[in-house]
Amino acid sequence: MGAQWKTKIKAEVAAAKGRIFTKLAKEIMVAARNGADPSMNPRLRLAVDQAKKASMPKDTLERAIKKGAGLLDEGVSYEKLTYEGFAPHRVPVIVECLTDNANRTATNIRILFRKGQLGNTGSVSWDFDYLGMIEATPNSADADPDVAAIEAGAQDLEPGEDGATLFYTDPTDMDAVQRALPEHGFTVQSAQLGWRAKNPVSIGDAERAEVEAFLEAIDADDDVQNVYVGLAD
Numbered sequence: 171m172g173a174q175w176k177t178k179i180k181a182e183v184a185a186a187k188g189r190i191f192t193k194l195a196k197e198i199m200v201a202a203r204n205g206a207d208p209s210m211n212p213r214l215r216l217a218v219d220q221a222k223k224a225s226m227p228k229d230t231l232e233r234a235i236k237k238g239a240g241l242l243d244e245g246v247s248y249e250k251l252t253y254e255g256f257a258p259h260r261v262p263v264i265v266e267c268l269t270d271n272a273n274r275t276a277t278n279i280r281i282l283f284r285k286g287q288l289g290n291t292g293s294v295s296w297d298f299d300y301l302g303m304i305e306a307t308p309n310s311a312d313a314d315p316d317v318a319a320i321e322a323g324a325q326d327l328e329p330g331e332d333g334a335t336l337f338y339t340d341p342t343d344m345d346a347v348q349r350a351l352p353e354h355g356f357t358v359q360s361a362q363l364g365w366r367a368k369n370p371v372s373i374g375d376a377e378r379a380e381v382e383a384f385l386e387a388i389d390a391d392d393d394v395q396n397v398y399v400g401l402a403d
């Protein structure tokens with residue numbers, strides 16, 4: 171769990187699905203500020219790909235693009251805020267938010283961190299690397315992740331869930347690597363920039379349950395976009 175911590179969400183839970191769409195729509199709107207054409211805007215292309223894989227309705231996706239690009243009358247401006255601190259048992263956490271009300275978000279984050287410790291900028295990020303993170307699955311048993319990483323230009327890799335591989339890249343190389351991986355036998359499932367812990371913390375099962383509950387509460391907040399944790403598997 172040195173990369174991004176992910177809540178296991180059942181697709182049939184409507185409220186959870188709604189939260190996913192809200193987060194994806196925010197990312198699309200922010201990305202679309204730099205242009206409404208995904209082919210010319212790598213960040214938007216990634217966000218659109220993620221939305222399609224999450225089965226976001228086409229009209230919702232297109233409206234988010236137009237809204238972010240300023241092509242609709244009603245405007246919305248989201249600000250990115252990053253918080254650092256510790257979950258229970260001194261587990262380092264980085265929380266990324268997209269919000270239209272910074273004061274509301276700051277208040278909510280302070281409340282959510284009461285069972286942990288909210289830190290200052292740089293208090294834990296020094297122990298993380300900011301990387302491109304690409305999750306991809308092999309198209310056949312012959313697909314070699316090590317060879318694919320070298321040929322596509324990834325910096326590192328590690329096994330993911332359900333047979334997938336996590337490829338790590340320099341932030342500026344992520345778009346090129348995810349475009350190259352299919353040529354080497356892998357289908358990209360997701361790609362994003364994020365934080366990877368350098369020294370994940372190991373804790374017991376009882377402590378892990380407490381940390382998981384803490385992370386779930388943070389992830390459920392409407393303004394929270396991504397949660398990264400330095401927790402060993």
